[in-house]
Amino acid sequence: MPPFFDGNNFNELKIKMTCFIQSIDYDLWDVVVYDPKLSNSKVRYDENDRDFLRLNANVKHIIYCSLSSNIFENVLLCSSAKExxxxxxxxxxxxxCLMEKDASESDSDEEDSSK
Structure with a gap:
């Protein structure tokens, strides 16, 4: 089971997730490091492309399983594990975090409007 990420201590998750993915299949980690060429059109892939896309799907699944619902919402539009x-x-x-930055900007806007 992959390590769970709730938005706190990404550096710890990074170490745990790297080890977890590599322990399943070291080639999976290549998908995080090298972004596969994804195409929305119906293209015939050669065997290497198909393998890489399969690995990408495996890594995305592993990462998705490790994320809380709130964190998942931030990455659901990403097309690759690297992304x-x-x-x-x-x-x-x-x-x-960018979300905290947005929240703090909203708070400061509310403070400015109450003055």
């Missing part, structure tokens, strides 16, 4: 990972890192790998 999901980058979004999580962007939002939670820093000291200030």
């Amino acid at each position: 999901i990972w980058n979004k999580l890192e962007e939002c939670y790998g820093t000291s200030l």
Whole structure:
């Protein structure tokens, strides 16, 4: 079972998730590192492309299983595991999450309007 992420301590999740994904299949981690070429059109994929897309789906599933519903909403439009990972890192790998930033801006707007 993948480690669960509730929006706190992304650095810990990063270490645990890296190890978890690599322990299942080391090639899966390549999907997080290298973004697969995804196409919405019906394209015939060669065997390497198909394998990489399958790995991408596996990693996305692993990551999705580890996210709370609130966190999942932030990444549901991402098409690849790499994109999901980058979004999580962007939002939670820093000291200030983008959602918290939006909330703090809303709070300051409310304070300004009450003056």
